[in-house]
Amino acid sequence: MTVHTAPAPAATMFDVRNPGTGDVVGQYPVHGEPEVAAAVERAREAAVWWDGIGFDERRKRLDAFRGVIARRINQLAGVIHEEMGKPHGDAYLEVALVLDHLAWAAKNAGKVLGKRKAHAGPLNANLGATVEHKALGVVGVIGPWNYPVFTPMGSIVYALAAGNTIVFKPSEYTPGVGAWLVDAFSQVVPEHPVMQLVTGDGSTGAALCRAGVDKVAFTGSTATAKRVMATCAETLTPIVAECGGKDALLVDQDADLEAAADAAVWGGIANAGQSCIGVERIYVHTAVHDAFEAMLADRVGALRAGADSGALVGPITMPSQVEIIRRHVADAVASGGRIVAGSGSIDGQVVQPVLLADVPEDAAAVREETFGPTLTLRRVEDMDEAVRLTNASRYHLAASVFSKHHGTAIADRIRSGMVAVNSVFSFAVVASIPFGGVGDSGFGRIHGEEGLREFCYAHSVVRQKFASPLPLMSFGRTAKVEERLGTIIALVHGSK
Template sequence: MTFESLNPATDEVVGTHPVHSPDEVEAAVARARTAAGWWAELGFAGRAERLTRWKGVLTRRAAELAEVVSAETGKPHADAMLEIILAIDHTAWAARNAPKVLGRKRRPAGLLMANQSATVEYLPLGVVGVIGPWNYPVFTPMGSIAYALAAGNAVVFKPSEYTPGVGQWLAETFASVVPEQPVFQLVTGFGETGAALCRSGVDKIAFTGSPGTGKKIMAACAETLTPVLIEAGGKDALLVDSDADVEAAADAAVWGGISNAGQTCVGIERVYVHADVYDQFVSLVVAKAQAVEVGKQIGPITMPGQVDIIRGHITDALSRGARALVGGNGSGRFVEPTILVDVPEDAAAVQEETFGPTLTVTKVSSMDEAVTKANNTRYGLGGAVFSRTNGAALARRLRSGMVSVNSVISFAGIPSLPFGGTGDSGFGRIHGPEGLREFARPQAITRQRFRAPLTLTSFRRPEKTDTRVTKLITLLHGRR
């Protein structure tokens, strides 16, 4: 059984791919289990050398990969190149920093166990299943794939059914530099294939997608107590303070909300602007949004069903008194940039993830009001603040996993920073040291260096030992 991937702009068939059955998924995981042992035995240096070779292939053939991304998602070639460049940088960081983050380190043993040497290191989980999204089919899954590989795991990757060709390209290029074992394998298909991967006995699942699908992933993984990492979208807000660089804030809002046709999990969907600069900000945003060229600077909506959701949010907002200063229309799979004002806070366009090129812009009397409204969501992924003096303080008040101050989405381009959210945005982290540790298990080891004066772990210990230990603990910790 096979299925076709289509170009969302033209409905042209881009490629044909197999629908892998549960038995085929289990076979892939079994192969990965053997490969994982070989890959782990290479050690940090051996894995880094091969990941560096793969990084070189990704770099030299980036334009070719960008063509595959553009064909399957419809996004402009330049946008495809941008996500590939970020993925390359993250791969390099993971390979280079895995020894420092995961390698054996000494820990203090404490007074009671002063005769012990204590160490901890992070060991590979074994086989990691990655279920990737279609909106950033290289950058997003590579945040799990590259980090899991650097940590010593084999990976079985199930890409979105909208972008299987991208997954195939990644798997084939990796195999070209690591031909010895099937360390990184691909399975393709629909939800049933993803569910089979969850039940296949992998040691962890890393999933990116909607909260609804994330809950199904968790339910499937619960059957085997398979741990999961969930990145499930957001409803990110941008706050514009009275002292902000309004020109820069407007430019960032339009790019953060409309680039990739708004199909960005950490894209800006809501903007809260101080009353002192609201009119100036809106005027700039309108001009910048009107200048965006649909079909050239932004592509079509990749997933057909999302078009109805986007237009439904716009229609609901307009029916409740909102005004569309730009857009509100579109034809087929292309949706025009849309700037909405006077949108009620309980409208779908404010509360639900739109995942389209829309922005709601709301006037606030203070940044306290802006923070309250920004946090009034069940999501908690990213966000942004524009302020010359209070940016960092405001950022810390936002209930989100990441915040950019005087820019948007900058955190995604810094490999050392963790990426992930809270609430309906999911849990767990990719990227950074935290991302490497997500794909490893800590192992603590103690080694007795000499015999302790007070031996506690013996049935032969005399009563006076307990008395002495009690006095010692009281002396150390019992002071008022």
């Protein structure tokens, strides 16, 4: 079996450590510009074959890829757990949620992207028009560490189904996950390097941006996205950017409080809070605030973070994030906030969950992405205030609303790419709808029909079926022709 990864000098290696134990769990090369450029060149040659086999054959290969992942799901979950620290059960769930996306993209790519007729209009009855969406060619995917399978596969799967080849640069914290995916794909597509791996740090990502790919799919912080955009601008390479969030959960007075509390705590603290669509802010109607606070406190107080198998919350993957979490909690308390439950205490890279209340809206814990197991709770007079505070953020990725009777109406007023009503994260698992943000949360879309088209260009063809009785586009156009044109315009458009 051939694993499609770029070669690199043995001297340029980096260690990958388990964030809970500090143990070295792997070594990988830092690929530079020559290796990345060579990978892209191989991908460009492979793209001709991969696009040429058509939608039906690609569906067979992607279905087979899905089967490999499903059969080896525990193994892949183990790699995720080892490299980024999340509990094995959460890692298993992450992998499981990818499978529907693989199935949907493979099944629907031909229908969404294939050639279709377009109406030419009454003035162009002699013309026939068609539109189809064609693969861009080579897509560079720069993946994150927090969901090292689900998030990059949201781009990889849809780009592959559309007919593109992939050069995948996973996070330097989870390169083994990327290697596993590329290895598994090579089992079902051994003929050509349709999906290749490059590993390394930010310099490798920059090399990928400059290597002549046809598009970059990036997931990461807003600050890093700006650097990626600047680098891609050098070669006018387009990008789709899925950046950070400061997602809010709104609880109306008619909400199922038990369900809302359970969802808020899981949505905010699962994966140690390291979710771009994680719940970080909670706005609760004053009529139910006190009861809801007590429910949250019970749930947060019962959670324990750790690196052992009994902990439901894992460690913080990126060491530098620990100080950001520490600063946000300290600033929230110094600003007048109170710790309702949990502690936020830190031991190495293990951060205990904490529920904060009465934190001012201008505090860092409310304004900035914390990316840790923290929740801020605020009482609001009504949902008008809740919506106003939700929309005041510079991040507009997602939100959640809990209300028995008004959930959809409230959701419609929230400025964000996605909203879940009486649930959390549900918009991410429905394969047929788009995923992406607004403002500092990024632009472009993965998943669904928009996710397929994101990695294509529209190709329009107009053919003349017979000579036009009104030769308009000719220097031989006469006054009589123009008179007839005027009559037609009056009949078709003049009465509107």
